[in-house]
Amino acid sequence: GEEVAQTPKHLVRGEGQKAKLYCAPIKGHSYVFWYQQVLKNEFKFLISFQNENVFDETGMPKERFSAKCLPNSPCSLEIQATKLEDSAVYFCASSQPGAGGLYEQYFGPGTRLTVT
């Protein structure tokens, strides 16, 4: 598609429950990124993929967070045993190399995760 799609739009989980978020990048884009936005201003990079391969996972809290991008499937971000501090909007973005090194990232609408 021509837009990055994210599901669900909202997700509510009790502390300790699992949360799984999905992202369908723009068709033809080979890079996928996950960001966490807390409190409407701070963006934290989590992980990036080049096709189905992890490109950079330096932002991932590895003990509870995992992510995949498998061929012919939406990418996913999974949080095991959610904590209150995981409450945030999770954005997925995709990009493709452009002229002059521009890697403009197209963002999805985000998934708002609320942990209660």
Add this chain to the structure above:
Amino acid sequence: AQKITQTQPGMFVQEKEAVTLDCTYDTSDQSYGLFWYKQPSSGEMIFLIYQGSYDEQNATEGRYSLNFQKARKSANLVISASQLGDSAMYFCAMREPSARQLTFGSGTQLTVLP
């Protein structure tokens, strides 16, 4: 050290006036990209403008222009003829060659007054 600094948490501008949103960055790379995104209250992230570090001309896109001062490491966004619909959070971001991801500033909340 902060890689992207936006020192104005909030800004007000009168409708039809121009406004400058500040952004300074820190990198030791020679090649990098600078981006501005708009986030309205509805939450989506809208790409506005891009400046490559080797671009000699300041980038412009409609009413948006980027005032790029490489020696000062600043990449300020200028919005001309502000409209009520410009009220939103604005984020400056940088991409360094070693990474594909963006590093964001903390944002500036712009309010356009009628």
